[in-house]
Amino acid sequence: MKSHIWRPVFVVIGLVGLILLFRLIYVPDDFGTNEQGYMYGYHREGNVDDWKNFPSKYKDSEYCGNCHIDKDTDLSASRHAMIPCENCHGAALDHPVDPERLKIDRSRDLCIRCHAQLYTPTSGRSAIPGINPDQHNTGMECSVCHDPHNPGLEEM
Amino acid sequence: MKRRDFLKKSIIFVSGAGLSLSALELLNPRDLLAANPEVRWAFLVDTHKCVGCGFCVKACKIENEIPLPANVTRTWVERYVITEDGEVRMDSPKGALHGFTSKKLDQNASGMLEIPDEETTQEFFVPKLCNQCDKPPCVQVCPVGATYQTNDGVVLVDRSWCIGCGYCIMGCPYGVRFFHPEHHVADKCTFCYHRITEGRKTACTQACPFGARKIGDLKDPEDPITKTVLNQRVGVLRDEYGTEPHVFYIGLNKEVR
Numbered sequence: 226m227k228s229h230i231w232r233p234v235f236v237v238i239g240l241v242g243l244i245l246l247f248r249l250i251y252v253p254d255d256f257g258t259n260e261q262g263y264m265y266g267y268h269r270e271g272n273v274d275d276w277k278n279f280p281s282k283y284k285d286s287e288y289c290g291n292c293h294i295d296k297d298t299d300l301s302a303s304r305h306a307m308i309p310c311e312n313c314h315g316a317a318l319d320h321p322v323d324p325e326r327l328k329i330d331r332s333r334d335l336c337i338r339c340h341a342q343l344y345t346p347t348s349g350r351s352a353i354p355g356i357n358p359d360q361h362n363t364g365m366e367c368s369v370c371h372d373p374h375n376p377g378l379e380e381m
Numbered sequence: 382m383k384r385r386d387f388l389k390k391s392i393i394f395v396s397g398a399g400l401s402l403s404a405l406e407l408l409n410p411r412d413l414l415a416a417n418p419e420v421r422w423a424f425l426v427d428t429h430k431c432v433g434c435g436f437c438v439k440a441c442k443i444e445n446e447i448p449l450p451a452n453v454t455r456t457w458v459e460r461y462v463i464t465e466d467g468e469v470r471m472d473s474p475k476g477a478l479h480g481f482t483s484k485k486l487d488q489n490a491s492g493m494l495e496i497p498d499e500e501t502t503q504e505f506f507v508p509k510l511c512n513q514c515d516k517p518p519c520v521q522v523c524p525v526g527a528t529y530q531t532n533d534g535v536v537l538v539d540r541s542w543c544i545g546c547g548y549c550i551m552g553c554p555y556g557v558r559f560f561h562p563e564h565h566v567a568d569k570c571t572f573c574y575h576r577i578t579e580g581r582k583t584a585c586t587q588a589c590p591f592g593a594r595k596i597g598d599l600k601d602p603e604d605p606i607t608k609t610v611l612n613q614r615v616g617v618l619r620d621e622y623g624t625e626p627h628v629f630y631i632g633l634n635k636e637v638r
Contacts, residue, residue, distance in 0.1 A: 256526070259529075259532075260532045261529065261530045261531075261532060264520070264521060265516075265517060265520050265521070265529060265530040266529055266530060266532075267526040267529060268527070268528070268529030268537075268539060268542075269526075269539050269541075269542055272537065272539040272541070272542070273537065275540075275541075276537050276571055276574045276575060277574060277575055277578050278575065279445075279574070279575035280575075281444065281573075281575055281576055281581075282443055282444045282584075283440060283443070283444055283584050283587060283588070285581065286587075307590040307592075308590045309587055309588055309590065311588070312436050312440075312588055312590065316440075316443050316444070334482070337480070337482045338434040338435055338436065338479070338480030338481075338482065339432055339434045339590075341480075341481075341482040341483070343433075343481060343484055343504070344484065344498040344501055344504060345432075345433075345504040345506075346501065346502070346503060346504060347503045347504060347505045348428075348429070348431065348432060348505040349429060349430050349431065349591060350432035350433060350506070353432060358482060
């Protein structure tokens, strides 16, 4: 056959070869369909471990109770027992090493997440004692009068 | 060709053609194992218990490094208000990052709306997160294989592989995917994969004071989530899409979209 036919054929074959070579270098070895099959499992397998090694910030309340036994006992006996420590005290991260002290959120905004009174007839919200944040001692931190670890009104 | 040869060859041809291709396929032991994996993560939301405090949203954003001021979130809480005239209104200011602290409903362009108590017949909160579908449409549409389903049922995004085309964000019927403002790739709820694989609860579950959110393993018959899903009346969102979502809701209304 004539060379003007063969030449583009070689060019195409060369291009395909280049693309395959690029793919071989660029695509990681662990890329494949894995257990979930082609439709849902086509991925780089190492990424599963990347996500498993993602750093965690919240430690859970049991971790806090290991050292702060007195506070843990106080809180467990109160009506706020179900609130995890880190919701107000902030994520523990690597406390007590880093950070050495946690920053407590004493803002009104934190308390009114639950205690701003709403009319919610078909939700558990209506069972929580509530105030109108625009009228109830505005400008004051709730913890001036209320003890978050013992919020019962009878002991105020 | 002799008559004997003709008959021989005919028999070989017919028996060869009659053999189905699937009979020649070798069974891969890994495929068989995947068909019956040991863990299948699922989530249970009790909408009766949710009070709209938004601690879950805050914990999720901090745990998973989603910038707090950015108007994107992996989980959020919606407030539904149904009035006497049958009107359904919904709001979720900042995804309820700071909870629901006002009676006024954020109606976006039409401003804040206050509905009188006596007109309200139902008002409740519905937490939302990724449904970790068994047939995830977001995974099917990914052109580069950057998002996938793990063998315990969680859909993850490979941040180093995602090209940010946004097909998956459009493909998700639940709107749980978004662009990460810092990494510039698609992002979504991972069921806190780094926590659950260590046997801990998700950040949103541990932050919920009311037990409205629970994570569990559907393959474990002793798991309280499995028992609830099997024995109680639970619903899923947008069942009609055929995605087989694995976030189950107790007390789900038809008004919830």
